[in-house]
Amino acid sequence: MKMNKLLLTIAVVAMSSITVFAQETPPQDSESIRKRNEADIKIYQLALRYNDLPVARMKLFELVERNPSNITYKETLASLYFESSQSTSAAIAAMDILEVSDNSVTALEIAAYSLEQLGALDRSLPNFERHYLLTGNLFSLYKTAYLQYSLNRQEEALNSISMLVKNNKSGEEKVGFPKNDNTQQEVSLKAAALNLKGMVYMYMKNKEEAKLAISQALELQPDFELALENLKEVNKMQ
Template identity: 30%
Template sequence: MKNLLYILTFIVTTTVIAQSENSITLEKQKLKQALSYGDDMVAATAMYAIINLEGPQSTYKDSLAYLYFRERNYSSCFLVLNDVLKNKPTNLDLLKMQAVSLESLGAFGKAIEVYKTLLTKTEDNYFAYKLAGLQYALNKFEEAYTSIKKADQLPDNTAVKITFQVNKNYSQDINLKASIAYLQGVIELNLKKDNNAKLSFERAVKLFPDFVLAKGKLESLNTKEKQ
């Protein structure tokens, strides 16, 4: 009798595992097709099904976070990342998405903490620039000044361009080094360091001669000096 129970249990367990594996295979096929057709809604549904079948450690949670990030669904992206980062707290790509998601949601204080972590781990001047920008947005000018000076001292990430909106119809993509100099000047203006600010804006224009906003700040400072 016991042997019969063991055999029945084994058969049931094997059947359940086989059905689960078949279901995962079908959902992965559905996911592949949905992605090839650009159907993110169906792709997300398939990912949820795979995660449910694979359990809490499913790597498809990462894929779901990337999908939400690509869709700019930052709220859902953040919630998924909050879960995934519990097991992968040092994953740089996930931390980058978390920082952008928090910033996009207006949670500047929390975004600052993530950018600080990224800066510590990478010594990337882009993260120092982002940190300074968020601190400036929160009127933490002294902290922003420390961060932007650090950004200027670190090796330049030449691959990064920063988009500045000049007016409603025109924007410029500025290299990071010039962008750092410009933000430093803006921070210095708020700290009443006009002479330093002028030097920073001049440096920004030297690094990017057509930098419209930096030229405008210089003109304002020159006009102020003449008055």
């Protein structure tokens, strides 16, 4: 299932600010190290401007090595890997961060999406769960429910879906689904969650509850293409 663009929060902003990096240089660093950091950041930013990612990564490696206690450089490196679609490198970099700082929201998000892209759903799931707990991000809760469904943890999925449906903001926030004509359809997270609830009950062979949940999704968005297709499948169930 194809979702809307990911919700990474630092990939552009945090990577483009010399001031942020400079302010986070450990206070015990000497003046010469501070100047080297500033020079490397300028080269890093210029490399990004010219789309020279190998140079940008090299400068980040140097900054990480020179400032081991500054997590910002490590998060930015993980983000750069992720934005470059290097899922394995992004996942490893993010998990290295989480070993020393398990509250890094950026690392949790990168690890969750990267591991999912690599097919490691059982390892991706805890990162989505923790990301939701730390941020209250409803899309992370939806991803949690979807991975629980995918891993055949249906009761857990139903609990996550219930939390999502009860949240008033789920009716306002949107998620994208592919349509048959290769375009994207925006639906509310609440409708998406109810459709997923129907899929859970379909898996559990509970036709009545599946039809009810999918019908509720369609009440919210009558043109929800995936829900319409699922309703056809439910009606075929014995």
